[in-house]
Amino acid sequence: MRLLQLPCPGNSFDEHRSKCKVYYVNTATFAFILSFSSFINIGLAEREDQGHENNAQLAGQFKLAMACLNGDGLDRDYKKAGKWFEKAAPQGHAISQYNLGWLYETGAGGIQDFTLAAKWYRAAAEQGIIPAQFSLGHFYHNGLGVPQDYQKAIHFYTQAAEQGHAMAQNNLGLLYHAGKGVDVDFFQAIKWYNLAADQGIPEAQNNLGLLFAFGQGIRKDLIKAYAWALTARSNGVDNRQFIAILNKDISRQQLAEAQKIAGKLIAHATAQNQISINARSE
Numbered sequence: 001m002r003l004l005q006l007p008c009p010g011n012s013f014d015e016h017r018s019k020c021k022v023y024y025v026n027t028a029t030f031a032f033i034l035s036f037s038s039f040i041n042i043g044l045a046e047r048e049d050q051g052h053e054n055n056a057q058l059a060g061q062f063k064l065a066m067a068c069l070n071g072d073g074l075d076r077d078y079k080k081a082g083k084w085f086e087k088a089a090p091q092g093h094a095i096s097q098y099n100l101g102w103l104y105e106t107g108a109g110g111i112q113d114f115t116l117a118a119k120w121y122r123a124a125a126e127q128g129i130i131p132a133q134f135s136l137g138h139f140y141h142n143g144l145g146v147p148q149d150y151q152k153a154i155h156f157y158t159q160a161a162e163q164g165h166a167m168a169q170n171n172l173g174l175l176y177h178a179g180k181g182v183d184v185d186f187f188q189a190i191k192w193y194n195l196a197a198d199q200g201i202p203e204a205q206n207n208l209g210l211l212f213a214f215g216q217g218i219r220k221d222l223i224k225a226y227a228w229a230l231t232a233r234s235n236g237v238d239n240r241q242f243i244a245i246l247n248k249d250i251s252r253q254q255l256a257e258a259q260k261i262a263g264k265l266i267a268h269a270t271a272q273n274q275i276s277i278n279a280r281s282e
Helices: 011-019 030-051 056-070 078-091 094-106 114-126 130-142 150-161 166-178 186-198 202-214 222-234 240-247 252-281
Strands: 002-005 021-024
Touching: 056 078, 056 094, 078 094, 094 114, 094 130, 114 130, 130 150, 130 166, 150 166, 166 186, 166 202, 186 202, 202 222, 202 240, 202 252, 222 240, 222 252
Parallel strands: none
Antiparallel strands: 002 021
16 A cells, blocks of 8 residues: 555645645555456466467466466565466466566566566456456556556556446546646546445445545535545445544534444445455456
């Protein structure tokens, strides 16, 4: 997770604008990306096998790579996984391309090389692998292995976000919020933050709270701002400064209402997370 500073103008909070943090989701959250990667790859393995059903050698390379990656029947060994992905990826195996990009991005296989990571993410993204589209957007967003280009980041984030990728939705909202690669558009920011927040992304929950607090693209609503801030806080976002600012202007009655709404939002987020966990285990 990475913090970006954005101007937060307007209303009685104007003097606090420098304290407002808009949260960005970073792909380098190692443990999460590994489990997410494994889930996506296993879930798509059947499709990949069908696409290469006449190439038993390629299918074997991929399955052996996945066994090494996940420790499935073998000791977990990222270096060996990378070796087998290196054989499958040049043959057009999309999931191998994505996983190889992930190994190069994180350095889990022993070599960290953002240029090679971008190469393989691009190959996988062009074949419709959603996490690869998100990762390539992240690379263009931050200039990792490619020149920084916010417009290309928007392009690849949008590809992933439109297919329901929650982290891409948050980061796409952030670019519209900040006006990077595009004119500032609070309505688009709200749209994408909302979709990500509904999927339980705490950074998006906090960012949505900021828009309500400052009346950006939406009517100012301290109750909803506080409710989203509390929800994000319960999910691990360190937004104490934001909550402290809200506490200065919110009444006891509004606070009670915000806490009630936050309870429902937190329950919904918990349910969404459980659905995601259950889906990954199937």
